[in-house]
Amino acid sequence: MLKSTGIPTQKDLETVVPSKERLAKGPVAIMECFEKIPCNPCYTSCKRGAIKEFEDINDRPQLNVDICNGCGVCISNCPGLAIFVVDETYSETEALVKIPYEFSPLPEEGTYVTGLDREGKPVCRAKVVKVQNSKAQDRTPVVAIAVPKELSMVVRCLSLDDYYSDNTIVCRCEEVTLGEIREYIRKGYQTIEEIKRISRCGMGPCQGRTCSQLILEEIAKATGQDVADLKVHTYRQPTLPIKLGLLVGGEDDE
Amino acid sequence: MRIESHPILTFKKGRKVKFTYNGKEMEGYEGEPIAAALHAQGVKVLGYSPNRHRPRGFYCAIGNCSSCLMVVNGKPNVRTCVEKLTEGMVVETQRGKGDLK
């Protein structure tokens, strides 16, 4: 529930998501403001008059989706950062989502970021199409990202970590991701030997054949060293998984 | 640690000054509170309480509480969260109530 988790429910969202027909016509504002609080800058900032005049300053915004053209001026004016613009006509497969983003550094146009849902969970890789940061926006930049169309009502935040890299599996035996390795390095585990012990990378059936190179590169990148200067982990027998019985049985001639 | 870049704020800093903390030379910005300069260098324990000798650090930052009292230039009970840093200040951990000289 919104008032215990901060995450709007499907029911909340139904009150603000425009019809399929309207979404098919082009960009439109999604006003995810679900609570009656004393606040009206969205109304005063909309020059098109798409937001109904507030009778009471505590009213929730009422958007006339036929007047709204998705210009997005309201996004940077909303003190609650609760307004987004969605354009489902952006391309055949992708929708454009405009998100207020008050963090530094700003993403660069043309790069890829991770689209986050309303819980902050990574849900897709998204291309940064536009970054608007004008004086009128007064330090609330708006970042437009292209997301898979089916996620147009899911993605509401972004993280500069590249989705695919952080979530990429580096060790398939123990299912360790690049994100986890980065976290270990950040915490101070900066040799592959240490990372092996804390993450089990290199201790699975493949004995590090797929992961050790990737981890070394990651350590090198994070610590500013050359891979050539890094110590490799200790190689121990056996090189492939075997039954203990094989060893216990000893050599034929023993 | 100091904030390197911030999406909303730019920080006006005074000139860099040197001061000593328990005899060790440190740097900070003139005009910032002594405790902020110490904090920027990772010093979190500012003193020890008079009776139970418990470690004390920054708590309210606006001169309301007693958590940040230190000995500054020989004077005890200085509220380091509001007292401004100047060149050459001698800052020391306060243990106990402090003696007025």
Next chain:
Amino acid sequence: MIKTDIAVIGGGPAGICAAIDAAASGARVLLIDRNSQLGGQLIKQTHMFFGSQKQHASKRGIDIPGILAEEMKKYQDKIEVMLDATVLGLYEDWVLTVEQNGKYKKIAPRAIVVATGASERFPAFPNNDLPGIYGAGAVQTLMNVYGVLPGESVFMVGAGNIGLIVSYQLLQAGVKVKGVICRSPKYGGYAVHASKIRRMGVPIMPQHRVIYAHGKEKLERITLIKLDENKKEIPGTEFDIETDVLCISTGLTPLGELLWQIGCEMKFIRELSGHVPIRNEEMETSIPGIFVAGDVAGIEEASSAMVEGRLAGLCCAKRLGFVNPDFDELKQDYLKQLHDLRSGPEGDTIRKGLAKIVI
């Protein structure tokens, strides 16, 4: 002895607005603040404010002192500002004693607006005095005024607007926020503030309480316990979280020391978060000529503090015979603004509290 018509004590949003309106009515005003700059807690607020244009909605808190300072300039011959000055006492003969830069000063005003704001509440749990445990205001001051980070990762106690906003500000400064807890099943702040940090991945955890802080010289770890719907601890649900910073934002309480000193009639009003002075709709206390505005009159938002300040300044000037030509119109406007700001469901508690104290 410094003489003036009106002494305004506290240069936050309420005090500045009181000074402006009193001066606009023709009174000479001395505005006293203990800090080196005016603005009170506004100088730490990087977020946009709510409300309407009249209360500078959509402007950031940090920019509002500048806007108000511009307005003050119009009355610069009437308003004198005294900074780095802490009022030590308010005496029965209406003399204010002040410490300013190590000097002792006395002020004799003909009327007073007390706008001293609030202080932070402090929860009791073992080792709550460990370095690394900070009031939310301190974290804001360190981070947003001096640009110094409180630590590596922060756990937030309290999910009212301050707890939620400071969590967001920590994220902006690049600090990891491990979670936000509150005791009740619903957090107290605005949903939009909660959603803002939730979508950055910060868990909001209602029905939790800190029961222990661990660490020798400074904080290393905290123990939390789950609470049932009646805020009772559920035994066996304790768990630990590693963190080097614990930020406390469990609410504010009015800072009414000076009002007590001079003998204003005070009453404990839970809805207004502590002892507040009995007053009339013009913000005048039980002692004629002593007015209040802002958090000292009951904990609310900065937007209403500004309007209360204007109302108190306007009416305080009138008490001394400086009647603004538009007095009635302005007073009605301020009362309406306050009514509007408090009229929604979020204003319920405030309205209940005010009903018990405004005579």
